[in-house]
Amino acid sequence: MTGPDILAESFAPKPLLSVLAGEVVMPPPVWLMRQAGRYLPEYRALRADKGGFLELVYESPSAAEVTLQPLRRFGFDGAILFSDILIVPYAMGQDLWFEAGEGPRLAPILSETDLSALTPDFSRFEAVYETVRQVKAALDPDVTFLGFAGSPWTIATYMVAGQGSKDQGAARRLAYGDPARFGALIDAIVDATVTYLDGQIKAGVEAVQLFDSWAGSLAPLQFERWVVQPNAAIVRKLKALHPQVPIIGFPKGAGAKLARYAEGTGVDAIGVDESVDPHWANAVLPRGLPVQGNLDPLALIAGGEAVRQAVDNIRAAFAGRPHIFNLGHGILPDTPIAHVEALLSYVRNAYGGGEETD
Template sequence: MSFDAPTDMPIKPLLAVLHGAVAPVPPMWLMRQAGRYLPEYRALRADKGGFLELVYDSAAAAEVTVQPLRRFGFDGAILFSDILIVPYAMGQHLWFETGEGPRLAPILSETDLSALKPDFQRFEAVYETVRQVKAMLDPAVTFLGFAGSPWTIATYMVAGQGSKDQGAARRLAYGDPTRFAALIDAIIDATVTYLSGQIQAGVEAVQLFDSWAGSLSPLQFERWVIAPNAAIVRKLKALHPAIPVIGFPKGAGAKLADYAAGTGVDAIGVDETVDPHWANRVLPAGLPVQGNLDPLALIAGGQAVRDAVDNIRAAFADRPHIMNLGHGILPDTPIAHVEALLAYVREGETI
């Protein structure tokens, strides 16, 4: 891979790495960087009355997207939205129970997919958020869109909520693979529509979050993680060949290399359980990687986070690398620790 920026285009460090550049100082953003650890986010969410109300107020969602950039100066902005906007647009009702998380109805362990009435106009507020954020961003910042991967989205659609073992979806996938495949195919098509709309509105790269990829056996992983993500990449590249796609199969472990080879993603996110030196050995040469700092190390701060950063940078010294967490930033993360992480990565400063 190589990256040659047009002479009239501002240098975007993160986008350059996604195109294959090896940066002496890795660019950085953090998953869930626009979220509950920021007092300005908590204040705005309280004012809007709920999470979904915040997502669907495009001006407020744009404000949330840029809040961490104002405070920290990250190299990437991640769209503020939610992975469950896709099943919502596919026809399920979506709401958030205080202290318990999202709920979807009707649940597809009991109802056939044909009972849902898709309404892709439900994507429009998100596209408007993208347009508003795009107008606010510093030219050097890369704007990232995202969607959930089909397996992870299916687990919520089948059970109607999150679960510890994704048991309802796994049972349906084993017991009625034809019915489950129809659901996966519908999610693929909706996701391509959603991501294409984000790209048309202004995002410059997209990430596929497969948060529950680690719950599947190897054969099921091939069928319900690798194949659907490969289909999204293939369809999206046919529409937007220059847009990088980051795949993040959390919990993939030893299946990480198969995921990279089988999906055709342009970059791969590495969670905190993966040895970065092993990942560097098994992943395709030159494939950009992202991660894999433990969110709990960031909470601990100090020597713990410096040791982790040093280990990650040593592992990926000769590979395109984006510094990021191995999963989302946690709500009790001290802001001072994020500031110290940035200073250490960018300037070697110890605070």
């Protein structure tokens, strides 16, 4: 390979970024939500050595190592930053800790305390930015680096209740009962999220994903006010700063409201959870809009024919549409590593026209 050929090769587009730009790539690029996590023995070993989850997130060399672990093992097309969506409320002034076996806790809880009682400290973002810089320096040039943040509605549910809940009842009650107060909280989260993602992009991520994990808990009018409008504001403000950086929206549980989310937010791609029929999604979503998803994480645990049938169905549904292959939610801790390897082999061979493997 000589002069111009070497130059062309060095600027070859990354598969995942090509899809986000609207191209159909075969086989589709693959990454898995929560691909850096407890199903990997190397993650469990590092977590045991470092202690708590937040301590791991805030030690940048270790967080960078966790981000890179699944890339070394599986060769995914995308790397997702290892962090947590609750870094935003932590930087907005709430205390954050993780109770063993019970999950995150935030204090003071905003169902009882006004937002004005919090003192923001955006220096709490800096360790995450340093993680981004360290990952970027070590990442294979063909791999797309994804940053992320939680969407305002999902973040607000934790800030209001101080922890996760099954029905997000505390936040829903506040949103109905005092929409002005709740709206002020949402607006503050929007601004903090833009600051956070702007910093991630400046540090080296190439695309970002907005996780709205609890979008499915809202009635249609509330969905419009607390999901569509705040995510649209983030997209608009972030695009003003970084017009070329793609934004993936993931409104888990949106169901029939998925098309409205795509239309109203202006995201560059939309993540589809495992409960959505991919054929229906392909029919109702804007033509040419890149889609990400949507293998059921439990099918991956089952492996074998369950995975092959699901992959074939997803493949048929999104044929001709820009598509990133992913799960419909995060990979589960008891997922066998061999099943991830088999999934990657099957996706890359089935879509790519090669010999399919078991």
